[in-house]
Amino acid sequence: MDAYIYDSVRTPRGIGKKTGSLAQVSPVQLATQLLTALKKRNDLNTQLVEDVVLGCVTQAGEQGGNVAKVAAQMADYGDHLAAVSLNRYCASGLEAVNQAAARVRSGWSDLIIAGGVESMSRVPMGIDGSAWVMEPDAAFGKFVPQGISADLIATKYGYSRNDLDQFALSSQQRATAAREAGLFNNSLIPVIDVNGMPHLSEDEYIRPNTTLEALGALPPAFAKMGHMLFDQTALDTYPEIEAIDHVHHAGNSSGIVDGAAMMLIGNKEVGEKLGLKPRARIKMGSIIGSEPLIMLEGPTPATKKALNKAGMQASDIDLWEINEAFAVVPMRLMENLKVDHSIVNVNGGAIAMGHPLGATGCMILGTALDELERRDQNTALASLCVGGGMGIATIIERI
Numbered sequence: 441m442d443a444y445i446y447d448s449v450r451t452p453r454g455i456g457k458k459t460g461s462l463a464q465v466s467p468v469q470l471a472t473q474l475l476t477a478l479k480k481r482n483d484l485n486t487q488l489v490e491d492v493v494l495g496c497v498t499q500a501g502e503q504g505g506n507v508a509k510v511a512a513q514m515a516d517y518g519d520h521l522a523a524v525s526l527n528r529y530c531a532s533g534l535e536a537v538n539q540a541a542a543r544v545r546s547g548w549s550d551l552i553i554a555g556g557v558e559s560m561s562r563v564p565m566g567i568d569g570s571a572w573v574m575e576p577d578a579a580f581g582k583f584v585p586q587g588i589s590a591d592l593i594a595t596k597y598g599y600s601r602n603d604l605d606q607f608a609l610s611s612q613q614r615a616t617a618a619r620e621a622g623l624f625n626n627s628l629i630p631v632i633d634v635n636g637m638p639h640l641s642e643d644e645y646i647r648p649n650t651t652l653e654a655l656g657a658l659p660p661a662f663a664k665m666g667h668m669l670f671d672q673t674a675l676d677t678y679p680e681i682e683a684i685d686h687v688h689h690a691g692n693s694s695g696i697v698d699g700a701a702m703m704l705i706g707n708k709e710v711g712e713k714l715g716l717k718p719r720a721r722i723k724m725g726s727i728i729g730s731e732p733l734i735m736l737e738g739p740t741p742a743t744k745k746a747l748n749k750a751g752m753q754a755s756d757i758d759l760w761e762i763n764e765a766f767a768v769v770p771m772r773l774m775e776n777l778k779v780d781h782s783i784v785n786v787n788g789g790a791i792a793m794g795h796p797l798g799a800t801g802c803m804i805l806g807t808a809l810d811e812l813e814r815r816d817q818n819t820a821l822a823s824l825c826v827g828g829g830m831g832i833a834t835i836i837e838r839i
Contacts, residue, residue: 444718456560471511495532495556534801538725555702587662615788697794738831764789
């Protein structure tokens with residue numbers, strides 16, 4: 441049995457600070473507005489929706505206590521609707537999609553809404569604590585912050601600061617052009633207040649005036665913490681490296697933002713019952729574990745696993761969305777799999793638009809689907825690196 445994407449929506453990404461346009465909007469409200477949009481866009485008989493599966497990384501405060509269920513109740517779909525919040529770190533939004541697709545394909549469910557939400561202005565990253573830090577046996581010799589891992593990868597494989605900044609500049613330029621051309625509009629749902637007035641109608645983190653010179657002037661973000669402790673931890677594990685070159689900074693790493701994204705995923709029969717036309721088939725998904733200290737190399741093996749299970753090669757993929765947690769992450773996958781940058785993150789990525797942790801995976805898969813339709817192409821793959829040493833990938837095929 442196939443699992444189909446019937447619709448895909450997302451909010452704009454708001455700057456994840458108290459001054460950001462979405463800072464006055466709770467994560468429940470972000471999710472509720474997307475549930476309402478899915479209902480209206482598809483004239484949806486909500487009694488047929490069985491579950492809401494939402495990724496959310498920092499599950500504390502307003503995002504604690506199963507934010508998905510609270511949003512499901514607020515959206516007035518009916519008391520029958522179950523919901524669950526899950527956390528696979530940065531992969532959470534795509535993990536929600538993959539779990540929904542697996543349940544539909546198995547026959548356990550007919551129609552599920554999957555995605556993610558993260559309000560980083562209201563629930564700061566890390567406020568929920570970390571088992572990595574609190575468990576000495578787990579952390580000793582095996583834990584460094586992700587920025588150190590990114591710099592370790594860049595040093596190990598010879599990516600220079602200029603290489604990373606060139607990639608970051610491209611992300612900004614592509615995102616700026618896509619926003620100006622309205623390429624995100626098909627899936628973008630403006631976030632409104634109680635009076636129906638917009639809080640935010642477009643991604644606000646993008647910096648159109650970015651230059652290579654401006655990026656070059658930014659100080660390395662992880663040098664201080666590296667020199668204090670974590671460089672030595674990394675070098676003890678990778679003794680072939682003499683010293684870590686700290687090349688990532690605020691301009692070539694993902695931005696802190698607020699946002700949410702959702703997909704309506706179901707089988708063929710429920711789509712026919714609802715009168716909905718499927719947009720894409722979720723062909724395959726994968727998850728892998730990887731070495732936890734270098735941490736961010738997971739997209740390559742996760743992608744290889746998904747392609748192998750689907751009986752495909754990298755050359756069979758028309759469009760790629762590789763989350764720009766740090767510039768080195770997509771650059772490493774492109775080198776490993778010999779994928780040309782011209783078909784990777786063609787409308788920019790998280791460096792330009794930001795990375796709302798629990799929502800990003802669903803967002804980038806939706807961006808890929810919209811672009812497949814616009815280009816009249818067939819296949820896309822989305823992948824993210826994941827904290828603690830994991831990787832995730834999902835392949836879709838346009839109907």
